Amino acid sequence: MAESPKPSSSGRSIGTFAMRWHGNSLELLDQRLLPGEEHWITLEGAAGVAQSIRDMVVRGAPAIGISAAYGVALAARHAGGGDWKAEIKQAIRELAASRPTAVNLFWALQRMEQVFHECHSLAEAVKRLDQEAVAIHQEDLAANIAMADHALEFMAPASPISVLTHCNTGALATGGYGTALGVIRRLHEEKLLKNVFADETRPWLQGSRLTAWELARDGIPVTLNADGAAAAIMARKNVRWVIVGADRITANGDVANKIGTYSLAVLARHHKVGFMVVAPSSTVDMSLASGSDIPIEEREGLEVREIRGIPLAPAGVRVFNPVFDVTPASLIDAIVTEKGVVHNPNITGMRALFG
Ligand SMILES: CSC[C@H]1O[C@H](OP(=O)(O)O)[C@H](O)[C@@H]1O
Secondary structure (H helix, E strand, C coil): CCCCCCCCCCCCCEECCCEEECCCCEEEECCCCCCCCCCEEEECCHHHHHHHHHCCCCCCHHHHHHHHHHHHHHHHHCCCCCCHHHHHHHHHHHHHCCCCCCHHHHHHHHHHHHHHHHCCCHHHHHHHHHHHHHHHHHHHHHHHHHHHHHHHHHHCCCCCEEEEECCCCEHHHCCCCECHHHHHHHHHHCCCEEEEEEECCCCCCHHHHHHHHHHHHCCCCEEEECHHHHHHHHHHCCEEEEEECCCEEECCCCEEEECCHHHHHHHHHHCCCEEEEECCHHHEECCCCCHHHCCCCECCCHHHHEECCEECCCCCCCCCCECEEEECHHHCCEEEECCEEEECCCHHHHHHHHC
């Protein structure tokens, strides 16, 4: 079971699988080095947190938002005391520029900025921004638990099922339990999980390096597969659901998620396998009408050409490396959030839950 945030005796330390908040510093588990090495990085400023998000030391839409919130709290904690307001505003700008697709980042920064504007002194800002960041973290963990409840009630499997998942949506990517992986954890806890097929999820390998590592640590039955095996698995392995996370969900129910999610949705529809998206409401962006409005991050070609410095392609070959894609609502059977389930998502269903 992934760790849940635990306040220390000082009440200032909140720890989970991927991050530890100490009030004057943030520790991040460097996810670039997993599964081979568990190395923690200690950060004392917003710039370091922004760089860690950009470099994917920490990744996963909710975890990006939570880390950014702690980054703003660090900016207040270590403000020089001169023009402290300018320092905090600059920190928010730097964090907002770290990655473009996961709306959780901007949702969290907006919450922190709202609190910041209510503060009349640096001392007040230090205290209240710390409290708000911790609240964002703890609310995300609570949302993870609520989503698992809603998903189990919605799926209501009569006997253990096999599922397939993509990327990493576990404790490493969230406040400490998981979105899609939280549902998978709950299926296992309820003895309703036969097996999880985990896509390796090229090129960054969140599936082989992170999901397989998380699930194996928790004794959850996981089978790692090449991304290209997903179709054969759906054709032959009696998978009941494909369960994935999200980085941004628009007003009509379109979903941006890790590259490869869209093809899984097409395959699932073809093979009559259920397709479920699990994400907290901090991932919903009702200001965008459809998935075509979502900014899709493209990362360095090196991430495809090499792995840890080992060439996998001719040096300098041109690469197209979008790290997210958009799955149309029409291919999604259910979007599960802590506020409830949108079945066969569309603008009406999304508005009913998110206004
Ligand atoms: C609950 S994590 C949501 C989402 O974030 C991941 O992207 P990345 O690893 O690039 O941060 C992936 O798309 C997950 O599904």
